[in-house]
Every structure is written in structure tokens, then in C-alpha cells.
Amino acid sequence: MATPIGNLGDITLRALETLRAVDVIAAEDTRHTRKLLSHYDIHKPLTSYHSHNAAQRGPELLGRLLQGQDVALVTDAGTPAISDPGALLVAEALELDLEVTILPGPTALVAALVVSGLSTHPFVFLGFPPPRGKERRNFFESAAAFRMTRILYESPQRTRRTLEDIFQFWGDLRIAVAREMTKIHEEVFRGRVSAALEHFSEGVRGELVLVVEGAGPASGIDAEGENWKxxxxxxMAASGLSVKEASDDIAGRFGLSRRVVYQEALRIKGSSSP
Structure with missing residues (x-):
């Protein structure tokens, strides 16, 4: 079931009724969920279910369901099974022909999309980018040409690095960075990726959702044969700018991947060398 992403008043009446009726509540972080339950004077057994204990705790929860007990699955905030191991438990329960019911409610990615001011249809949810290495590079390269609005989750510790990668691989596009949604210190930054890098230059705190506009007709890895070349x-011939400076200028003006433009600039420079 979905729980508030910040403001505890956003929980539904049906969710409260269900939390009071179930036999056990499986929570990503029991300390976090206990605050919600205490706020509404709900006293039910809590058990943890997260990525580090899913292999052990999953069979226990399925066993309870097979015995006829009712189990409520919640995440720290928002809707379970979105970028958390709840999806695994749902799939395992369905394989056993157990009944699975969703109690809808707040979802951070949808809230951020709506408030972003960017196109809401179509969109793609990409989850958390891989933290490092080839997988991370492939993640950004594979999504560079997506025409739909792109939504990512990110930790505050890696936000600046992710903004840098978005700028490099996708270009200086319009972006909304939604921070601490529905909480006291809620903030939504709207602007270009380059402006977001400057705005968050001293770091950032809290839960974050990044909403990035889709690639234009001349953006990303499909940007062949366009006027930008x-x-x-x-x-490069007339201004005396360096390859990097010229690439940054064109990438920003045309909304292109800086990497794609930089590679083209190197080709132009090589072909013009004596």
C-alpha cells in the first residue's frame, strides 16, 4: 500500500483502515513506518523487508499469506515495488496464486512530474542510475535519444554527479529537480541542467526526483545530418574557440549531448588539420 512521501496527512482513509486490520506490516524501514503508525495510534506487529533481507524474509511473509494471514507491504515513502524489493515479493506471491491488492496513493515520481511543468505524456521512469562504471555509462547513453520526459531518482550524495552526466550525455535540457516533496522544506528547481549544476553547487539534502525533458529531433545519438554540425x-573556424568551448556552446544552444558534439568537433578539427 502507498504511504505519504512526506506530509502524513496525505495517507488515505482506506490505507488507515487496512493498517488497523492486517495481521502484520512489512516495512522497508520499521523505524520510519513506526512514526506513521504512532501518529495515527495504530499498533500492529512490524517486520522489516528490504533489499538486504529479502531472500530470508520473503519466504516468511509468503508463509504467513499461505496460512491465511493478511500482510500489508509498505515502503519508506510512496508506493512499494517502485525502485524497491517489494516488486519481488509481489511477483513471488502471484506465482503462488495468492491474492495481491493495491491500495493506491502518493508516488514521488508522479508528483514530481506533475509539478515539473514539463510534458506529462509520454514519460519514462528510469529509477536510480547505476552508481559507477560501464553500467552507468550505458544507462545514460541508452536513454540519450528518448523523446519522452525522463524521470530519475537519485540520492543527495550523487545528485551533482548525475547532473553532470545528464549534461554530458543528454545535453543542456530543461530539468526540474524536486526535493523533499510535500515536506516543510519542499523545493522544486526548474531551469536548464547547467543552471541546476550551479544551483546545487554546494550540495543538496533530502529525497530527490529529477525530471528531464525528452530529446528533441536533433538530440542524442540520433543527431546526424542536422544544422548544428x-x-x-x-x-570553430571563425571564433578561435577550443574544441571544448565550441562543443559546450553548440550543445547548450541545440539541446544536444555534449559527448556527441565533442566527438564531431574532434572530427572537424582533424579533417581541417594540415
């Missing part, structure tokens, strides 16, 4: 060549 001609303008890049003219800029």
Missing part, C-alpha cells in the same frame, strides 16, 4: 564547423 555546419554551425559547429563555422564556429
Amino acid at each position: 555546419e554551425e559547429l564547423g563555422t564556429l
Whole structure:
């Protein structure tokens, strides 16, 4: 069932009724969920279910269901099974022909999309980017040409690095960074990726959702044969800018992946060398 992403008043009446009726509540973080239960004077057994104990705790919860007990699955905030191991438990329960019911409610990605001011249809939810290495590079490269609005989750510790990768691989596009949604210190930054990098230059705290506009007709890895190449060549020949400076200029003006433009600039420079 969905629980509030910040403001405890956002829980539904049906969710409260269900929490009071079930036999056990499986929570990603029992300390976090206990605050919610205490706020509404709900006293039910709590057990943890998260990515580090799913292999052990999953069979226990399925066993309870097979015995006829009712189990409520909640995450720290929002809807379970979205970027958390709840999806595994749901799949395992369905394989056993157990009844699974959803109690809808708040979801951070939808709330951030609506408040972003960017196109709400179509959109793609990409979850958390891989933390490092080839998988991370492939993640950003594979989504560079997506025309739909792209939504990501990110930790505050990696937000700046992710903004840098978005700028490099996707270009200086419009972005909304939603922080601490529905909480006291809620903030929604709206602007270009370059402006977001400057805005969050001293770090950031809290839960974050990044909403990035889709690639344009000339964006990303499909940006072949467009006018930007001609303008890049003219800029490099006439301005005396370095490859990096010219690439940054064109990427920002055309909303292109800086990596794609930089590679084209290197090709132009090589072909013009004596």
C-alpha cells in the first residue's frame, strides 16, 4: 500500500483502515513506518523487508499469506515495488496464486512530474542510475535519444554527479529537480541542467526526483545530418574557440549531448588539420 512521501496527512482513509486490520506490516524501514503508525495510534506487529533481507524474509511473509494471514507491504515513502524489493515479493506471491491488492496513493515520481511543468505524456521512469562504471555509462547513453520526459531518482550524495552526466550525455535540457516533496522544506528547481549544476553547487539534502525533458529531433545519438554540425564547423573556424568551448556552446544552444558534439568537433578539427 502507498504511504505519504512526506506530509502524513496525505495517507488515505482506506490505507488507515487496512493498517488497523492486517495481521502484520512489512516495512522497508520499521523505524520510519513506526512514526506513521504512532501518529495515527495504530499498533500492529512490524517486520522489516528490504533489499538486504529479502531472500530470508520473503519466504516468511509468503508463509504467513499461505496460512491465511493478511500482510500489508509498505515502503519508506510512496508506493512499494517502485525502485524497491517489494516488486519481488509481489511477483513471488502471484506465482503462488495468492491474492495481491493495491491500495493506491502518493508516488514521488508522479508528483514530481506533475509539478515539473514539463510534458506529462509520454514519460519514462528510469529509477536510480547505476552508481559507477560501464553500467552507468550505458544507462545514460541508452536513454540519450528518448523523446519522452525522463524521470530519475537519485540520492543527495550523487545528485551533482548525475547532473553532470545528464549534461554530458543528454545535453543542456530543461530539468526540474524536486526535493523533499510535500515536506516543510519542499523545493522544486526548474531551469536548464547547467543552471541546476550551479544551483546545487554546494550540495543538496533530502529525497530527490529529477525530471528531464525528452530529446528533441536533433538530440542524442540520433543527431546526424542536422544544422548544428555546419554551425559547429563555422564556429570553430571563425571564433578561435577550443574544441571544448565550441562543443559546450553548440550543445547548450541545440539541446544536444555534449559527448556527441565533442566527438564531431574532434572530427572537424582533424579533417581541417594540415
